[in-house]
Amino acid sequence: MKTLTLSLLIALSAASVAQDPWPMERQDRWGTGRAIMGPDPLTITTPWVFKSFEDVELVSHGPALAANGNGYVNSWVDNATAKFDQTSGALLGIYITNNWGQSSPAIGLDGEYYAATVGNQSETGKIYRINADTMLPDWSWNTYTRKLNDWESCSPTVGPDGHILIGSSQGYVYKLHRTAGMPIWTITHLGGVYKTVVFTRDDSKIIVCHGNNVSAFEYAAGWHVWTRALNAAPGAAAVAPNGLVILGSGNGNVYGLNPDNGIPVWFFVAGGATLSAPAFSPDGSVTYITSLDRRLYALRSSDGANLWSWLASGELRESPSVDTIGRIYFATSGADIHCVNPDGSGRWAYPMEYESRGSISIGPDNTLYVPNGALRIIRQQATSYAIKNLVVERGTLLSGAVGDLGESDNSSVQLRGPANPSTLLPIIQVVLSTDTLFAKPTKFSFKLETRADSTRLLQVTELFNYTLNRWDQVDSRPTTLSDSPITINVNAGAADYQDAVGSLKARVLYKLNGPLFGLNAFVWIDQAKYTQVVPRFEI
Incomplete structure (x- = not known):
């Protein structure tokens, strides 16, 4: 069910800003999971951890990275959202939200950013629009989201017009006006929405994973388009450059769905649950998805053919991320970070202190921002x-x-x-x-x-x-x-x-x-x- 709660005639004033390198979870509103810029491959060096960002404890998901050199990250234990310097890792500002920050922020059209929280014993889950200069909220909205586990939580998604999408564990999806902070429309009566909402490639529809289903709704007015029952918990969806909606599931099935009607174009069966979002190769021809069977799978985006798989050191719950030269990065439940070459050969692995519970963000200089207890920053270039x-x-x-x-x-x-x-x-x-x-x-x-x-x-x-x-x-x-x-x-x-x-x-x-x-x-x-x-x- 969909309800309209704010006039669609409110004008939008969209400022033209420089493209941020990783403005939201999984990089863009389609969930591509791939860096849009990077250095000359010949300048990439042996990776090294140069900073442990410990001013904000227990960072569970990767940061949003702004073109101006700032980064924004949410804290789980500290109940805060923070601004930091991408180069030095220095803390530049903080806002206390009184709730767990268990997702990635998203940067808006004017440089503001959006941070979502999950409810604890005393507070309901909210989404905040944060002024990045003052680190104070312009507005907040109750989403009523409750904690499901330590790694699944819906991050905000910024639409092409700057409005904000956010799901709720209570079965809602809100489209919030970017300046007013009020719903333009609300979708109700869904199963719990714990996965980040993504757009189809033409931006006309949004893809919502909820309950044991995946559904498409019109972005403009929120009308229902189609629903596909999966008979298992859906993984997080991403939309391939060829337009297919690709997602895994709790029973290990990976689907490539037609975005117009939800009919499967192909499916692949992994050896374990595939609940994390896929990412795509630089040309979009290969889909990478992780599984609880400890494997990273490389599937052909057009037909789902298994090109290769790579066995990691532990279960894989989080989404992979891909740099501009095609290297794939991901974390294991055993606290290791892996880098795998596009041909399926391992490049390097590094043991971290804690389990990573969110995907890795990649900066324009190929720096990796790893949510691992504190925020670990891995450089791959000399400074x-x-x-x-x-x-x-x-x-x-x-x-x-x-x-x-x-x-x-x-x-x-x-x-x-x-x-x-x-x-x-x-x-x-x-x-x-x-x-x-x-x-x-x-x-x-x-x-x-x-x-x-x-x-x-x-x-x-x-x-x-x-x-x-x-x-x-x-x-x-x-x-x-x-x-x-x-x-x-x-x-x-x-x-x-x-x-x-x-x-x-x-x-x-x-x-x-x-x-x-x-x-x-x-x-x-x-x-x-x-x-x-x-x-x-x-x-």
């Missing part, structure tokens, strides 16, 4: 740092500043040596330092791009060894008349060159390498930066 401090110890600074060292471009720092310089001491000497997020790296690199007005200088690069309290020479070469980039890689003993808070220092010296005949020497430093990798586990 670069611009120079923060420039100190000229010998010579004269003629032009430029530390901000001119960030890129290889026409901006540079120009230095001049003295006339009639000594052959015993450096004629130019500059210290370049920065602070990093992480102390004691396993390896790092220092990139430098310089030129001089003479080839009769010797450029010497040193790094400060904090363990031995000395400068160590790491490179020496004649100067060149054109920009000459060098990269100094430090692997063995890299931790010696950072102090306890992550500082790095390099010193660049210029000595005479031939007579200058009384002339001044000029050098230009065009770029200087550090790149740091802190592996905690190996492939």
Whole structure:
């Protein structure tokens, strides 16, 4: 049954904003489960856990990731929703909801976000529209959702017009006006809705998993279109790029349904319950779904043919996530995180502390945000740092500043040596330092791009060894008349060159390498930066 409770004539003002990399559970309103952007595959490194976001305890589901660098995550035990910095993991704000946050937030059209909670002993479940700047709610709506278990709960879905869909354990689906917070329509008399609502690819219908059924309703007015009985609890649905509605079930059946009438186009039988949502390969031709039989299945999206399966270390309750080069990530009930290649071969696995109860979110730089007790952040790229401090110890600074060292471009720092310089001491000497997020790296690199007005200088690069309290020479070469980039890689003993808070220092010296005949020497430093990798586990 459907009821209209707010005029459909309310105008919608939709602002144009940058596309967020992972704005809601399973990335988009169709449940694709695949990153929409990513780095050059050649820059992906050995993965490493660089931060355990412990300011908000017991994060059960992956965060929503905004294009502005913020992330939003719900807390289970702390009864809160929080904003954090995607790079550092620092807590930026928090709002106490007085209820368990057992789902992923969703980011709206104007940068606001929506967080749903499940009811506990004293409070009913609600959905909140949170102002991301103030971390205060613009409105809230009672959904009356109650806790089913530790991992199943409906997350909000943002429609193409910015309105919000949310299901309830009491058998309701609400379409809420994005600014007013009141229902545009309400669907009632369903079985419990514990799975996130998704859209068909043409956005005309929504797919609702409830009771032992899956149903389609018109998005505009909420009218019923079709229902398919599954004779078992439905898994969470996702809609493939080819338009098929794909979902598993408690009896292990996986269905590919026609979105227009719900008739099965194909089905596949797994070896255990398949209650998590599927995800899709970059071209949409392959569907990935996890099962309680410990297997990740790769099915052809068009006909359900089993292409391969991969046996994990524990039961698989949560949805997989796929990056832009097709690698599949998922967590096990035994607290392991797995990465599997598109051909079905295992790439790496990493043991976490706790069971993960929600799907992994993937950032635009291929960083993984894993709900595992606290929020664990797994980087798969090195992190670069611009120079923060420039100190000229010998010579004269003629032009430029530390901000001119960030890129290889026409901006540079120009230095001049003295006339009639000594052959015993450096004629130019500059210290370049920065602070990093992480102390004691396993390896790092220092990139430098310089030129001089003479080839009769010797450029010497040193790094400060904090363990031995000395400068160590790491490179020496004649100067060149054109920009000459060098990269100094430090692997063995890299931790010696950072102090306890992550500082790095390099010193660049210029000595005479031939007579200058009384002339001044000029050098230009065009770029200087550090790149740091802190592996905690190996492939």
